[in-house]
Amino acid sequence: MKVAIMGYGVVGSGVAEVLKKNHESILKKSTLSQLDLKYILDIRDFPGDENESLLVRDFNLILNDSEVGIVVETMGGLRPAFDFVSACLRAGKHVVSSNKELVAEKGFELLKIAEEKNVNFLFEASVGGGIPIIRPLSQCLAANEIDEICGILNGTTNFILTKMINEGMDFESVLKMAQDNGYAEKDPTADIEGFDACRKICILASLVYGKHVYPEEVHTEGITRISIADVEYARDFGGVIKLIARAKKLDENKIFAMVSPMLVPGESQLSTVDDVFNGILVKGDSIGDVVFYGRGAGKLPTASAVVGDVIDCARSSGKKKFFGWGEGAPGYVADYLDAETSLFIRAEAENPCEALDAAKKTFGQITLLARTAAPGRELAFITPAATERELRTKLETLHILTPLSVIRVAES
């Protein structure tokens, strides 16, 4: 069987590298007599590249070549990836993708085509880079009802937050450093605004709860407004601020899903997931808490997940994988304001003592937090748990203080 790669960027070139480097053991595991890379599709030139002879610019060469049984899509973006992938599936080819945008937006549609054509559409690399998560969720944990899944799904923002926490650097300085080091993109919007984490939690939620969850349905906040002051108060609380993506089952026809910075207590397994690492916590009804930890991005980790899927396609040719991923439904994702939470509130006030008294009267039992060298007008506290709507409504009545930060508190 022959393999084609569409998109010769970081991940695509990693796939070519892993296929070559571990060719012998991959072939053995594929249980095929032959599994070779035949084409690499890219519109760019790569003069002198070791795979130059495989490079093509015409997608139809791949589509119409019956020798090509498995197509790897590592182009990223929705177009033309969606058109190419759906055409390949329709032509009876297995497709393996690392493209989280594609899977988050078009997963249901593509899985439906794959099912009709009795081929596989696999996407282990789209969440958590090399960390095995899609297959464990859809297979190993199949006997569980998953109550909740929450995780640190974006390495760039976790790197930035870790530097802020451990070295007291401010957001802008770390972002610049991360860009200089190649940990963050020149346009870091998708990472720092939470869009990347949002796509990933959409994929996990769709897989686990059985209906397609679209990114626009998920309330998403990034980390751009997190300050060192927030980080210091979090430490006083015995916790850390992390960008957390969450999905939770409410009932048969409703889930909660959100991406936002959260104050994570030190006892949580996620509190020690640092730097560019990802961590995913799954709560199952039978299994209890399970955590998956590893590098969530990077050329070779991601490529190795792609190649794992390629091997699986080769092995199970003619036998498609089952994902219980159905169509989305209006109103399926609940309004996040109806969810229960505690809030960390940092604010300023002319008279912080009076403001704290007012906060106590409004919220009831609050937990006061302190940090060294806080400005005289600053105050910070944690509210009791209530629906977010109720807490925000109460906060709006507190004219005596001006909120500077409002961050949700994770359960420990």
Add this chain to the structure above:
Amino acid sequence: MKVAIMGYGVVGSGVAEVLKKNHESILKKSTLSQLDLKYILDIRDFPGDENESLLVRDFNLILNDSEVGIVVETMGGLRPAFDFVSACLRAGKHVVSSNKELVAEKGFELLKIAEEKNVNFLFEASVGGGIPIIRPLSQCLAANEIDEICGILNGTTNFILTKMINEGMDFESVLKMAQDNGYAEKDPTADIEGFDACRKICILASLVYGKHVYPEEVHTEGITRISIADVEYARDFGGVIKLIARAKKLDENKIFAMVSPMLVPGESQLSTVDDVFNGILVKGDSIGDVVFYGRGAGKLPTASAVVGDVIDCARSSGKKKFFGWGEGAPGYVADYLDAETSLFIRAEAENPCEALDAAKKTFGQITLLARTAAPGRELAFITPAATERELRTKLETLHILTPLSVIRVAES
């Protein structure tokens, strides 16, 4: 399709419970129209049990019933489990087992029969309870060459060590408490002597490196000789003592494998795996470090892993899974004394200062450790890295001190 359970103990009754509780979603995931429990084999009586009507004592009822397509083996032990499982496979039935002793001793043989008969023999629950590890290793990480796998694979010993570390209780007291609470068996030998962890690392090593590793080939030490003094010195070093099971590739025809207590530095992800939890660290050439964390035992976690395999058998009927698990070979597991390590040595001497001087002369650069209220004649230090054989030979020449504890130090 019908399912039979052999062995109605803790795990077996959990399997019956999970099959019933999540029947609807399990049926959907199995892609079958029917998946029902038909028999439970046990020699004991369970009067009044909700599944009493399914209980049988005659194995041949299951073996000869062509409706039974999947047999779950949760009996434990080698006999008669091996005879029953091999007979079921030969009769063309899929078998799912949680029995680590069976898989560690007979995995190659049973997989061979399964392959000949084109059925599945699956055993996700045999390692790490509910933590998905077998399938991720054999599928998701298939594109990786696994350099090393090491983990905390036994919950009972980890519970005991955690209590010793966090509460300063001695081994005997915690063991008694664990037995009273049901965390440890009345006969705790298999746990505290490391035999249980040894079976599990044999299964993982066989799977990952492709040749059957037998328990008797793996040097195994338990935790019975770990003292509070060792725990305190480990803390001074910034680490903790854990029972670590390891396997490492040396070359195509040789691996290293061992189970022993180790001094684990605080930076290691395994150092924070506490209580009855298990943690498994996998080092792949492409993926880097990946950690799997969760409850390594217990009725429902283990049962949910078994049922995950049952679903997989139902889905992939007629299409067998591939495990690259070949026959064992003499000399395949290297002599552990040839492996490089540092040693933590706690000793006593008439004159500790003189003994330390002698230790420095013998080993070279040593790291001295201290603990509060140490007896006047006690000393403790860490040697530089060398082969264990070399270090032990040197230690034997040091007549000036009497070793009380010798514990290997894990790389961070």
